[in-house]
Amino acid sequence: xxxxxxxxxxxxxxxxxxxxxxxxxxxELAEDxxxxxxxxxxxxxxxxxxxxxxxxxxxxxxxxxxxxxxxxDGLVTTKPYRxxxxxxxxxxxxxxxxxxxxxxxxxxxxxxxxxQTADIDAEGIEHHVSSATLKAFAKFVNxxxxxx
Amino acid sequence: xxxxxxxxxxxxxxxxxxxxxxxxxxxELAEDxxxxxxxxxxxxxxxxxxxxxxxxxxxxxxxxxxxxxxxxDGLVTTKPYRxxxxxxxxxxxxxxxxxxxxxxxxxxxxxxxxxQTADIDAEGIEHHVSSATLKAFAKFVNxxxxxx
DNA sequence: ACAACATCTTAGCAAGGGCTAAATTTAGGT
DNA sequence: ACCTAAATTTAGCCCTTGCTAAGATGTTGT
Numbered sequence: 001x002x003x004x005x006x007x008x009x010x011x012x013x014x015x016x017x018x019x020x021x022x023x024x025x026x027x028e029l030a031e032d033x034x035x036x037x038x039x040x041x042x043x044x045x046x047x048x049x050x051x052x053x054x055x056x057x058x059x060x061x062x063x064x065x066x067x068x069x070x071x072x073d074g075l076v077t078t079k080p081y082r083x084x085x086x087x088x089x090x091x092x093x094x095x096x097x098x099x100x101x102x103x104x105x106x107x108x109x110x111x112x113x114x115x116q117t118a119d120i121d122a123e124g125i126e127h128h129v130s131s132a133t134l135k136a137f138a139k140f141v142n143x144x145x146x147x148x
Numbered sequence: 149x150x151x152x153x154x155x156x157x158x159x160x161x162x163x164x165x166x167x168x169x170x171x172x173x174x175x176e177l178a179e180d181x182x183x184x185x186x187x188x189x190x191x192x193x194x195x196x197x198x199x200x201x202x203x204x205x206x207x208x209x210x211x212x213x214x215x216x217x218x219x220x221d222g223l224v225t226t227k228p229y230r231x232x233x234x235x236x237x238x239x240x241x242x243x244x245x246x247x248x249x250x251x252x253x254x255x256x257x258x259x260x261x262x263x264q265t266a267d268i269d270a271e272g273i274e275h276h277v278s279s280a281t282l283k284a285f286a287k288f289v290n291x292x293x294x295x296x
Numbered sequence: 297a298c299a300a301c302a303t304c305t306t307a308g309c310a311a312g313g314g315c316t317a318a319a320t321t322t323a324g325g326t
Numbered sequence: 327a328c329c330t331a332a333a334t335t336t337a338g339c340c341c342t343t344g345c346t347a348a349g350a351t352g353t354t355g356t
Contacts, residue, residue, distance in 0.1 A: 051159075056162075123168075124169045130265055
């Protein structure tokens with residue numbers, strides 16, 4: 001009797017979007033960690049638990065837990081009481097995250113947001129930007145650059 | 149002996165940003181729920197567990213859990229086996245979330261992102277946009293509107 | 297009125313991600 | 327070489343956010 005009702009279709013689409021956001025959440029922390037680890041290795045030669053804890057604003061114990069999970073997931077390697085290294089997968093994820101982060105940050109600045117706010121917001125936004133949107137951001141940055 | 153070292157200052161700023169993102173995460177779900185509840189009440193007259201579950205893509209039991217927490221936190225009211233209502237605080241949060249969501253979505257579209265991608269990305273981005281950035285987004289949308 | 301069905305709730309489980317406190321190991325200074 | 331301080335790990339706790347399965351309650355059609 002009922003026509004295939006559009007309300008359900010809308011609900012379904014909505015639900016899909018939510019599932020996607022939930023999935024993104026699961027990779028956020030991993031991205032932040034590998035990005036930071038790559039940065040520390042580049043800048044200081046090594047990544048230690050205590051440094052990560054300081055940069056992330058959490059305790060050493062928390063970092064340790066998380067590193068175990070990242071190791072389980074094949075993103076980092078480490079031996080007891082030693083510093084942390086990225087696997088190939090970890091390095092790749094780190095590189096990709098860094099690029100995205102930079103584009104988002106530059107985009108916000110090009111849009112007229114002050115650089116401190118850009119730093120803060122980029123940290124949250126970067127994990128939720130699809131490649132299509134990222135492309136649009138990059139295009140805008142380039143256009144803004146050319147016109148100055 | 150050491151000069152107040154800038155590495156630590158950078159680390160401190162980084163840690164603050166992270167803490168802010170972590171805080172945002174704690175309010176995300178609440179925002180999504182009240183936004184959806186407001187929408188359902190407006191469109192269908194009431195918000196029921198089963199509808200929320202369908203729109204969010206989770207089970208009824210999960211919705212129920214979350215609603216308990218939201219009630220504890222003063223955002224919704226409900227009685228056993230009855231539908232869900234927003235408190236004043238809940239309504240306010242819903243309204244604010246809806247506005248932010250809409251601006252982000254319109255902004256992405258104005259930037260040239262296709263509307264389906266805009267729908268998806270807005271869902272993730274909206275919770276991480278400061279009021280300064282939101283203002284910049286709104287300004288861009290208005291400018292784009294005037295120039296067409 | 298009441299049986300069947302839908303909805304809601306409860307109970308119990310798991311993983312993620314945070315904490316503190318208490319080992320344990322490593323590294324540095326004398 | 328050894329003692330101490332720093333770093334790391336472990337253990338045990340908490341809350342959130344998801345799930346399934348089972349029980350309780352409402353609603354509806356005949």
